[in-house]
Amino acid sequence: MAITALFVTLSTIIAEKLGAVVGALVATLPVSAGPVYVFLALDHGPTFISASAVASLAMNAATAVFVTAYVRMAQRRSLWISVSLAFIAWLATTLVLASVRWTALSASVVNLSVFALCLWIVKPFRLVPMPPTTRPWNDFVVRAGMVTLLVGAVVTLSFRIGPAGSGVLAVFPVIYASIMVILHRRVGGPATAAVLANAVPGLAGFGVALLILHLSAVSFGSALALVAALGVSVAWNAGLYFLFEG
Numbered sequence: 001m002a003i004t005a006l007f008v009t010l011s012t013i014i015a016e017k018l019g020a021v022v023g024a025l026v027a028t029l030p031v032s033a034g035p036v037y038v039f040l041a042l043d044h045g046p047t048f049i050s051a052s053a054v055a056s057l058a059m060n061a062a063t064a065v066f067v068t069a070y071v072r073m074a075q076r077r078s079l080w081i082s083v084s085l086a087f088i089a090w091l092a093t094t095l096v097l098a099s100v101r102w103t104a105l106s107a108s109v110v111n112l113s114v115f116a117l118c119l120w121i122v123k124p125f126r127l128v129p130m131p132p133t134t135r136p137w138n139d140f141v142v143r144a145g146m147v148t149l150l151v152g153a154v155v156t157l158s159f160r161i162g163p164a165g166s167g168v169l170a171v172f173p174v175i176y177a178s179i180m181v182i183l184h185r186r187v188g189g190p191a192t193a194a195v196l197a198n199a200v201p202g203l204a205g206f207g208v209a210l211l212i213l214h215l216s217a218v219s220f221g222s223a224l225a226l227v228a229a230l231g232v233s234v235a236w237n238a239g240l241y242f243l244f245e246g
Contacts, residue, residue, distance in 0.1 A: 055167025
């Protein structure tokens with residue numbers, strides 16, 4: 001949990017120094033799910049990791065719904081109304097998705113369908129300028145603390161809830177919720193929504209990384225599969241950076 005807090009804090013500082021687009025792309029790296037899977041791999045075998053990854057892949061679509069709902073609501077609604085409605089949308093989607101026994105193919109199809117719609121919805125809101133802002137130290141503590149608690153909860157509960165439950169909890173949108181709560185109060189809804197709208201393409205790449213993790217964990221072992229998944233996520237977001245900024 002301490003290692004996770006340090007990792008999240010360093011990632012957040014780098015993102016803040018390099019701007020809103022980079023901040024969005026860093027947020028869609030496996031900043032929270034990555035440590036969860038590393039520690040799950042220390043306690044469970046490759047089969048468990050593979051099964052968890054396909055559950056996380058399906059739930060990635062619910063995260064896209066969560067972010068998209070906030071982007072739409074934050075244009076005119078207050079922080080708490082926007083976040084509350086986004087969580088309701090996430091919970092409803094999660095309950096539907098969690099009732100299905102997913103395969104790599106079916107989870108991928110759901111992601112393709114959901115992300116095609118979400119990208120179309122958020123596209124008009126990506127270009128709102130981000131006003132300059134300073135981030136007090138307690139913001140880093142809040143974000144790192146939220147992710148640390150998530151890691152502790154998943155690793156502790158994994159023996160009881162199994163791979164599917166662990167996969168669902170591993171991708172709980174704690175990073176995106178922290179961005180909403182922290183930034184909305186400081187720069188307003190539209191600017192915060194722009195950051196999260198830029199995160200949706202990166203979130204799609206995170207889904208590809210989860211698919212790679214699922215497909216490679218049993219064949220190559222959890223360690224190599226996690227490295228490969230991280231490489232896919234970093235390469236995807238690097239490509240998006242050059243596409244957006246180039």
